[in-house]
Amino acid sequence: MKSAITLIKARRLRSDMTEAELALWLQLRDRRLAGFKFRRQFPVGPFFADFACWQAKLIVELDGGQHSEQVAYDQQRTHFLEQQGFTVIRFWNDEVLLNWEGVKQVILWHLQRKISPHSGF
Numbered sequence: 001m002k003s004a005i006t007l008i009k010a011r012r013l014r015s016d017m018t019e020a021e022l023a024l025w026l027q028l029r030d031r032r033l034a035g036f037k038f039r040r041q042f043p044v045g046p047f048f049a050d051f052a053c054w055q056a057k058l059i060v061e062l063d064g065g066q067h068s069e070q071v072a073y074d075q076q077r078t079h080f081l082e083q084q085g086f087t088v089i090r091f092w093n094d095e096v097l098l099n100w101e102g103v104k105q106v107i108l109w110h111l112q113r114k115i116s117p118h119s120g121f
Contacts, residue, residue, distance in 0.1 A: 020093035024060070024096050033104070058086065061090045
């Protein structure tokens with residue numbers, strides 16, 4: 001069971017989304033991308049995944065300028081998430097805002113190689 005603190009933090013993160021996170025969420029929500037269900041600011045252990053598709057065990061992370069200064073932290077975080085069975089893919093915020101079609105194709109490729117959305121999950 002998730003703690004109240006985790007739920008409060010997830011709610012705060014969802015309300016403070018960046019422009020790129022909001023743009024991506026509008027494309028992923030309500031099973032809009034090939035029928036896959038995504039959750040935003042999804043807690044996985046001590047971390048919060050920007051966007052997670054539990055069914056395909058896929059996490060989509062968006063990186064802004066601050067990520068160039070926290071490479072070691074991001075590597076540790078990705079390693080932990082991969083140990084939990086997730087595939088982690090990362091995009092720069094500008095990629096989502098300026099090249100949605102390219103981002104979409106990469107996400108779809110990862111989703112479709114992992115599982116079909118109609119497999120009964």
